[in-house]
Amino acid sequence: xxxxxxxxxxxxxxxxxxxxxxxxxxxxxxxxxxxxxxxxxxxxxxxxxxxxxxxxxxxxxxxxxxxxxxxxxxxxxxxxxxxxxxxxxxxxxxxxxxxxxxxxxxxxxxxxxxxxxxxxxxxxxxxxxxxxxxxxxxxxxxxxxxxxxxxxxxxxxxxxxxxxxxxxxxxxxxxxxxxxxxxxxxxxxxxxxxxxxxxxxxxxxxxxxxxxxxxxxxxxxxxxxxxxxxxxxxxxxxxxxxxxxxxxxxxxxxxxxxxxxxxxxxxxxxxxxxxxxxxxxxxxxxxxxxxxxxxxxxxxxxxxxxxxxxxxxxxxxxxxxxxxxxxxxxxxxxxxxxxxxxxxxxxxxxxxxxxxx
Amino acid sequence: xxxxxxxxxxxxxxxxxxxxxxxxxxxxxxxxxxxxxxxxxxxxxxxxxxxxxxxxxxxxxxxxxxxxxxxxxxxxxxxxxxxxxxxxxxxxxxxxxxxxxxxxxxxxxxxxxxxxxxxxxxxxxxxxxxxxxxxxxxxxxxxxxxxxxxxxxxxxxxxxxxxxxxxxxxxxxxxxxxxxxxxxxxxxxxxxxxxxxxxxxxxxxxxxxxxxxxxxxxxxxxxxxxxxxxxxxxxxxxxxxxxxxxxxxxxxxxxxxxxxxxxxxxxxxxxxxxxxxxxxxxxxxxxxxxxxxxxxxxxxxxxxxxxxxxxxxxxxxxxxxxxxxxxxxxxxxxxxxxxxxxxxxxxxxxxxxxxxxxx
Numbered sequence: 001x002x003x004x005x006x007x008x009x010x011x012x013x014x015x016x017x018x019x020x021x022x023x024x025x026x027x028x029x030x031x032x033x034x035x036x037x038x039x040x041x042x043x044x045x046x047x048x049x050x051x052x053x054x055x056x057x058x059x060x061x062x063x064x065x066x067x068x069x070x071x072x073x074x075x076x077x078x079x080x081x082x083x084x085x086x087x088x089x090x091x092x093x094x095x096x097x098x099x100x101x102x103x104x105x106x107x108x109x110x111x112x113x114x115x116x117x118x119x120x121x122x123x124x125x126x127x128x129x130x131x132x133x134x135x136x137x138x139x140x141x142x143x144x145x146x147x148x149x150x151x152x153x154x155x156x157x158x159x160x161x162x163x164x165x166x167x168x169x170x171x172x173x174x175x176x177x178x179x180x181x182x183x184x185x186x187x188x189x190x191x192x193x194x195x196x197x198x199x200x201x202x203x204x205x206x207x208x209x210x211x212x213x214x215x216x217x218x219x220x221x222x223x224x225x226x227x228x229x230x231x232x233x234x235x236x237x238x239x240x241x242x243x244x245x246x247x248x249x250x251x252x253x254x255x256x257x258x259x260x261x262x263x264x265x266x267x268x269x270x271x272x273x274x275x276x277x278x279x280x281x282x283x284x285x286x287x288x289x290x291x292x293x294x295x296x297x298x299x300x301x302x303x304x305x306x307x308x309x310x311x312x313x314x315x316x317x318x319x320x321x322x323x324x325x326x327x328x329x330x331x332x333x334x335x336x337x338x339x340x341x342x343x344x345x346x347x348x349x350x351x352x353x354x355x356x357x
Numbered sequence: 358x359x360x361x362x363x364x365x366x367x368x369x370x371x372x373x374x375x376x377x378x379x380x381x382x383x384x385x386x387x388x389x390x391x392x393x394x395x396x397x398x399x400x401x402x403x404x405x406x407x408x409x410x411x412x413x414x415x416x417x418x419x420x421x422x423x424x425x426x427x428x429x430x431x432x433x434x435x436x437x438x439x440x441x442x443x444x445x446x447x448x449x450x451x452x453x454x455x456x457x458x459x460x461x462x463x464x465x466x467x468x469x470x471x472x473x474x475x476x477x478x479x480x481x482x483x484x485x486x487x488x489x490x491x492x493x494x495x496x497x498x499x500x501x502x503x504x505x506x507x508x509x510x511x512x513x514x515x516x517x518x519x520x521x522x523x524x525x526x527x528x529x530x531x532x533x534x535x536x537x538x539x540x541x542x543x544x545x546x547x548x549x550x551x552x553x554x555x556x557x558x559x560x561x562x563x564x565x566x567x568x569x570x571x572x573x574x575x576x577x578x579x580x581x582x583x584x585x586x587x588x589x590x591x592x593x594x595x596x597x598x599x600x601x602x603x604x605x606x607x608x609x610x611x612x613x614x615x616x617x618x619x620x621x622x623x624x625x626x627x628x629x630x631x632x633x634x635x636x637x638x639x640x641x642x643x644x645x646x647x648x649x650x651x652x653x654x655x656x657x658x659x660x661x662x663x664x665x666x667x668x669x670x671x672x673x674x675x676x677x678x679x680x681x682x683x684x685x686x687x688x689x690x691x692x693x694x695x696x697x698x699x700x701x702x703x704x705x706x707x708x709x710x711x712x713x714x715x716x
Binding site: 159161198221246256273 | 513515548573576600613615617618621628632634
């Protein structure tokens with residue numbers, strides 16, 4: 001990680017969509033910076049706004065029903081207000097995207113090599129033959145065996161893993177400085193996922209690109225991320241370095257997330273810890289802290305929205321949105337010695353009297 | 358403990374048709390290839406493997422949604438391999454399925470009451486009794502009986518999966534096949550559904566076949582786990598033992614591929630990335646089907662299909678060069694009658710033809 005000027009600065013990003021059920025606020029005041037060469041993982045469950053945040057940066061959520069506020073700077077260019085022509089210049093060349101589902105993201109009636117060449121030629125003046133050579137070279141770099149032959153294959157002739165490699169080659173084709181990867185390995189089998197993550201990590205390091213990795217899989221995150229932003233119901237609720245989030249998580253939602261993953265490296269618990277209840281509807285969210293109705297540790301102050309600020313002494317870059325004091329959090333988050341998770345509401349009420357908080 | 362389900366040498370081959378002018382069978386896909394196992398009442402067997410390994414085909418064949426090409430399926434001692442029509446009905450009652458995608462497996466135009474009531478109606482429950490039973494089922498899976506008149510789209514993914522579970526429970530089955538029941542759900546919701554399934558199993562004495570690709574979830578729910586690769590069972594073992602000492606290199610590779618959600622452990626761990634992709638099931642490799650991707654493979658692996666060997670504690674594995682077992686354990690191992698018919702007679706030698714293998 002370099003301490004130089006961040007490559008991407010997003011401040012107070014708001015995205016809402018007008019729907020039949022009213023105004024859906026998908027992203028609500030998201031602020032973060034991306035340093036050159038770093039991998040930032042945005043994690044959260046479906047509907048938390050992580051994909052909308054990522055797609056908005058490239059203008060992919062623009063529509064008649066969408067409203068935007070805030071700002072997103074890539075260098076000196078403001079992305080939210082940029083014209084379509086300006087965005088066209090940036091998309092693919094400066095900021096590129098790897099989508100989750102390679103089966104529906106690649107053009108099914110065009111050979112894969114042609115799709116890569118097309119993107120190169122959209123941004124650079126090169127001949128067809130040169131573009132094709134570049135495409136072959138890229139396919140080799142992402143680990144497609146026999147690339148010179150596979151360059152003429154159609155997407156349906158390839159396996160899911162191979163198609164995802166093509167997606168990565170496509171994203172890397174113009175040497176972008178920022179890569180946005182939206183669940184890049186979710187649709188793949190574990191052994192193929194491991195292959196692709198390893199290759200992806202190598203390539204990104206070689207190129208020195210920054211990455212925004214959108215995912216729900218905390219295992220993948222540990223493999224690749226430098227920093228993590230945890231999102232819940234449209235907001236970032238906690239943000240910090242990889243180890244800070246895993247070993248000193250501050251927000252009860254993060255505890256819940258960490259606790260509910262079944263772990264291969266630990267003895268099997270009798271029951272899996274869960275987060276009680278369901279995420280709120282984005283059209284009708286609770287006042288104040290969004291987690292309040294599901295949080296066993298909520299108290300009066302939670303009716304006000306906690307700001308995203310540093311609350312851990314000595315960790316200026318570790319931000320969270322929870323009113324509880326840091327010491328109290330450290331007491332509350334262990335459901336059993338050494339295991340972080342969210343307690344059930346009734347357990348907390350049982351112990352409340354004795355603890356005298 | 359009696360066997361609820363016994364499967365012997367079950368095969369499910371799909372014909373591939375083609376040819377110019379004359380249509381003929383040009384090849385077959387070996388989706389399930391000589392699989393033998395049994396399940397006792399009340400246990401959970403996990404079935405894991407990568408996409409295309411045949412785990413879903415196997416579960417559909419067990420339910421007789423597909424007509425098997427070979428082998429036998431016995432349910433509570435009755436041979437149901439080729440049972441038809443009326444003979445199948447009583448067995449269908451006792452074997453139900455929960456599907457992977459709660460968005461695709463519930464009819465969007467039917468109300469919850471109709472969806473859950475359908476199996477009851479098909480098996481002749483009268484209307485009044487039906488409504489009462491549906492309300493009871495909704496409560497059982499953690500939904501409110503007031504939801505009976507709602508449509509599936511009014512529910513979240515986790516709630517829909519609860520509806521799917523309620524439908525499967527309607528006829529009081531003995532065996533439920535859960536085909537990736539939580540893989541479409543978010544982690545916190547996954548945990549809720551897994552806990553629900555375990556509660557139901559305890560309360561109703563159900564037997565589960567839990568099909569999944571996520572080894573962490575499978576470990577949590579299963580008593581025994583079968584690992585499939587290219588239509589064959591590679592390893593079948595008590596759940597904890599598969600994780601502490603995988604015998605088959607494929608099982609070891611699968612476990613090694615899962616990132617551990619703990620940064621320090623993940624950094625310290627040495628990861629071996631399994632090369633290549635699963636081969637085409639139309640043309641499976643000779644000998645051990647895993648040999649092209651296996652770092653321990655030798656000549657015998659390329660020519661002879663390994664039999665399933667039974668190691669101590671009922672741990673079965675089909676490998677010529679077993680891992681994590683002592684030479685004594687290998688010497689004590691017996692050829693299991695569950696071995697595929699085409700397997701060779703060679704008994705395994707201790708592994709480690711490759712330098713760093715032993716560990």
